Amino acid sequence: MMKTYLPQNGGLKATSDAESASAITGSLWIDLIDPTPEERQTVNNALGVDLPTHADMEEIEISSRLYSEDGGQFMTALILANSGTEKPLADVVTFILVRQKLITLRYIDPQPFRTFEMRCGRSMIGQTRRKTC
Numbered sequence: 001m002m003k004t005y006l007p008q009n010g011g012l013k014a015t016s017d018a019e020s021a022s023a024i025t026g027s028l029w030i031d032l033i034d035p036t037p038e039e040r041q042t043v044n045n046a047l048g049v050d051l052p053t054h055a056d057m058e059e060i061e062i063s064s065r066l067y068s069e070d071g072g073q074f075m076t077a078l079i080l081a082n083s084g085t086e087k088p089l090a091d092v093v094t095f096i097l098v099r100q101k102l103i104t105l106r107y108i109d110p111q112p113f114r115t116f117e118m119r120c121g122r123s124m125i126g127q128t129r130r131k132t133c
Contacts, residue, residue: 079110
């Protein structure tokens with residue numbers, strides 16, 4: 001799944017047409033969650049960056065988890081998900097900065113990502129101030 005976030009009113013707004021090249025090039029954040037080969041290729045083509053595979057992300061040694069490649073800065077971190085359950089999961093998440101965009105590449109859904117998305121979707125209806133993320 002791919003989600004893109006565009007700048008709006010001093011915050012970010014999730015887009016519904018995340019798979020279009022215009023949504024990718026106009027966004028500040030592209031969030032890839034267990035991406036399909038087509039989604040990976042769309043991002044690769046739009047931004048000229050070669051995204052690591054899940055196997056690549058898992059194989060990176062701790063000393064090599066921060067690197068530059070294809071004009072982007074890559075950081076891979078081990079992140080915990082489902083921490084409030086009896087079966088917590090730990091998996092790698094890669095953060096990529098390229099062409100003034102953040103790409104997150106992940107195969108788990110940690111709570112901070114869900115919380116951030118919910119905050120982006122809220123607005124204060126009928127008030128002049130808009131709550132954004």
